[in-house]
Amino acid sequence: MTALTLELAPDLMERLQIEAARLGKPAEVLVGEWLTAHLTPIPPLSERERAREVLRAAGLLSEPTDAMRAIAAQSTATLAEIQTSFARVGGKPLSEIVIEQRGPKG
Secondary structure, eight states: OOOOOOOOOHHHHHHHHHHHHHHTSOHHHHHHHHHHHHSOOOOOOOHHHHHHHHHHHTTOOOOOOHHHHHHHHHOOOOHHHHHHHHHHHOSOOHHHHHHHHHOOOO
């Protein structure tokens, strides 16, 4: 668990302690129950979503601009056409280049 320190006005702290005593619970437990009841649970992220969040937080992922989206929307190329174009160029696939640059696993 993570600890949270709150600064409360004296009258609010007194009301919290009175309510906690009335319910027979420690104030910390009561506040935890209130937060649990009133905050919407965060749905679990898929592995893909977690990876995107990590990359975004590290500054390694950005969203396409409106101009980039407009250009992509105008494209009529199919996946097969793009793959054929890349095959004509030759060379190693980018994934193999990345693996080579990483070096041996160790």
